[in-house]
Amino acid sequence: xxxxxxxxxxxxxxxxxxxxxxxxxxxxxxxxxxxxxxxxxxxxxxxxxxxxxxxxxxxxxxxxxxxxxxxxxxxxxxxxxxxxxxxxxxxxxxxxxxxxxxxxxxxxxxxxxxxxxxxxxxxxxxxxxxxxxxxxxxxxxxxxxxxxxxxxxxxxxxxxxxxxxxxxxxxxxxxxxxxxxxxxxxxxxxxxxxxxxxxxxxxxxxxxxxxxxxxxxxxxxxxxxxxxxxxxxxxxxxxxxxxxxxxxxxxxxxxxxxxxxxxxxxxxxxxxxxxxxxxxxxxxxxxxxxxxxxxxxxxxxxxxxxxxxxxxxxxxxxxxxxxxxxxxxxxxxxxxxxxxxxxxxxxxxxxxxxxxxxxxxxxxxxxxxxxxxxxxxxxxxxxxxxxxxxxxxxxxxxxxxxx
Ligand SMILES: [Mg+2]
Numbered sequence: 001x002x003x004x005x006x007x008x009x010x011x012x013x014x015x016x017x018x019x020x021x022x023x024x025x026x027x028x029x030x031x032x033x034x035x036x037x038x039x040x041x042x043x044x045x046x047x048x049x050x051x052x053x054x055x056x057x058x059x060x061x062x063x064x065x066x067x068x069x070x071x072x073x074x075x076x077x078x079x080x081x082x083x084x085x086x087x088x089x090x091x092x093x094x095x096x097x098x099x100x101x102x103x104x105x106x107x108x109x110x111x112x113x114x115x116x117x118x119x120x121x122x123x124x125x126x127x128x129x130x131x132x133x134x135x136x137x138x139x140x141x142x143x144x145x146x147x148x149x150x151x152x153x154x155x156x157x158x159x160x161x162x163x164x165x166x167x168x169x170x171x172x173x174x175x176x177x178x179x180x181x182x183x184x185x186x187x188x189x190x191x192x193x194x195x196x197x198x199x200x201x202x203x204x205x206x207x208x209x210x211x212x213x214x215x216x217x218x219x220x221x222x223x224x225x226x227x228x229x230x231x232x233x234x235x236x237x238x239x240x241x242x243x244x245x246x247x248x249x250x251x252x253x254x255x256x257x258x259x260x261x262x263x264x265x266x267x268x269x270x271x272x273x274x275x276x277x278x279x280x281x282x283x284x285x286x287x288x289x290x291x292x293x294x295x296x297x298x299x300x301x302x303x304x305x306x307x308x309x310x311x312x313x314x315x316x317x318x319x320x321x322x323x324x325x326x327x328x329x330x331x332x333x334x335x336x337x338x339x340x341x342x343x344x345x346x347x348x349x350x351x352x353x354x355x356x357x358x359x360x361x362x363x364x365x366x367x368x369x370x371x372x373x374x375x376x377x378x379x380x381x382x383x384x385x386x387x388x389x390x391x392x393x394x395x396x397x398x399x400x401x402x403x
C-alpha cells in the first residue's frame with residue numbers, strides 16, 4: 001500500500017460566540033484544514049490542522065512531492081522524511097506531520113479493520129472524560145452568548161454542567177486584570193460546588209501576579225494552574241504554591257520534557273496531538289511521564305471531529321490519564337463528520353470504535369463550510385476584534401476593560 005495523493009480543504013465552522021483569550025480571540029468560528037491521504041488501494045485517511053487556511057492547504061499539498069509512494073505503515077520513516085530535526089530548523093513541519101500521521105493511522109486501521117487505539121496499545125477506557133472549557137466571550141451577531149461578568153460566567157458554567165454533565169471546569173483567562181479574573185474564578189467555584197477547577201491565563205501573568213493569584217485560590221479544589229506565567233524558569237519559581245502546575249506551551253516535545261525532568265518546573269504535561277506532531281509522539285511522551293511520575297492530560301488546540309477523534313484515541317490508551325481532557329468542541333455549532341457533532345454523556349465522549357479513527361466526512365458539510373471559508377477568509381488569532389490596535393506584552397499589563 002502506497003500514498004497516491006494528499007489533498008487539503010480549508011473549512012470554517014461557526015462557534016456559538018467569539019472566544020477571547022490572552023492573545024486575541026477566535027472570531028466566532030474556527031478555521032481548520034481537512035487533510036485526506038489517499039492510497040493506491042483506494043483508502044482515504046483523514047487528518048486535520050488548524051489556523052493556517054490557504055497557507056496550510058498549500059503546505060499540505062506540497063508534501064505530495066515528499067510522500068507520494070510512501071508506505072503509510074512506515075510511520076517512523078515518515079517522521080524523518082519530513083521532520084528531520086536539523087532540516088526542521090528551516091522547515092518546521094511538526095503540525096503538518098501531525099495531520100499526515102493522523103491520516104496514515106486512519107488508513108492503517110482501515111486496512112487492518114481495527115480502531116487506531118488498537119494500534120497504540122489497546123483501549124483502557126470506553127469514554128474519555130472532558131472538562132468544560134469556559135471562555136470570556138463576546139456576544140455573537142444575534143447579541144447572545146456574552147460571558148464577561150462573574151454572574152455570566154457562573155451561569156454559563158452551571159448551564160454547561162446541566163447540558164453536558166461536566167464535573168471539571170477550566171477557565172481561559174489572561175483577558176482581564178488578574179484581580180477581576182480572580183473574582184470570576186471564585187464565582188465559578190461557587191456555581192459548581194464540589195467540582196474540580198483549572199485556570200489558564202496563557203502565561204500572561206508576571207511571576208508575582210501568578211503567585212498572588214495562586215495564594216488567593218489555594219482553598220479551592222484546583223486540578224492545576226496552567227501556564228500561569230511564562231516559561232519553565234518562571235513556573236519553577238511557583239512550585240512552592242502547593243498547586244500543581246501544567247503547561248501546553250513550553251513542554252511540547254521530548255527535548256523540553258527531558259529538561260523538565262532534569263530540572264522540574266511543571267507537574268502536568270498537556271499532550272496536544274497537533275503541537276506534539278501526532279498521536280504517537282504523545283503516547284511516547286506519556287510513557288516518559290509515567291516513568292517520572294509526571295501527570296498528563298489531553299490538550300485542545302481547537303478541533304473538529306477528526307482532531308477530536310485523535311484526542312479520544314489518545315485518551316483511550318493512556319494508563320496515566322489522571323485528569324479530564326480539554327476540548328473547545330462544545331462551543332461549535334456544527335461539524336464536518338458524518339452524523340454531526342459527537343455527543344457528551346456525563347461529561348464524557350465515547351471513543352469511536354470503527355476502523356481507523358472511526359470518523360468519516362460528511363461531504364455536503366465539507367462543501368458548505370469550504371464555501372463559507374471562501375466567503376469569510378481567515379481571521380487573525382492574535383488580534384482582538386474589540387481592540388483592533390491592541391497587542392499584549394508578556395507579562396501583560398494591557399488588560400481588557402470588563403466594564
Ligand atoms: Mg493552555
